[in-house]
Amino acid sequence: MKTIDDFYLNVEESIKGTFLALKDIILKQDKDITHVLKYGMPFFCYKGKMFCYLWTDKKDKQPYIGIVEGKHFDESFLIQDKRSRMKIMMLNSNEDLPLEQIESTIHKAINLYKSGIIRIKNA
Structure with missing residues (x-):
């Protein structure tokens, strides 16, 4: 069975x-964020509910952060394409990460769950 550490290795x-670096940035944003392997990719959950994940674009082989409830976001840097629910934040592995953009997006995603817009099990 593949573990989350195996993914990164x-x-x-x-x-x-x-x-x-993204894993560390995301995990530092809230004490209730956990890190799991689902569907063969690293997912981050807030109180057990998946809210974002890391993956690589098939075409340009660059990493991105997928925001599970991205449909609630209006930021121009988030891409929806043909996704009905999720949006992605494309990143360039050859450039510095846009830390403020990443942190504000993660906080906005968590706030969806905290506000009750997205229901959390047993909360």
Whole structure:
């Protein structure tokens, strides 16, 4: 069985550092965030409810953060494409991460759950 650590060990070297930095950034945003492997990718949950994940774009091989409830976001840097619920934040593994953008997006996602717009089990 594959573990979350195996994911990071086996990810392409060119984006491994970006994924590891994103993991640390996301986990630092709230004490109720947990980190799990679902569908073969790292997901981050807030009080057990999935709210974002890390993945790589098939075309340009660049990393992105997927926001599960992205349909509630209006930020121009989030891309919906043909997704009905999720939006993604594309990143460039050769550039510095846009820390403020990432942190504000993560906080906005968490606030959806805290506000009750998105229901949390046993909350």
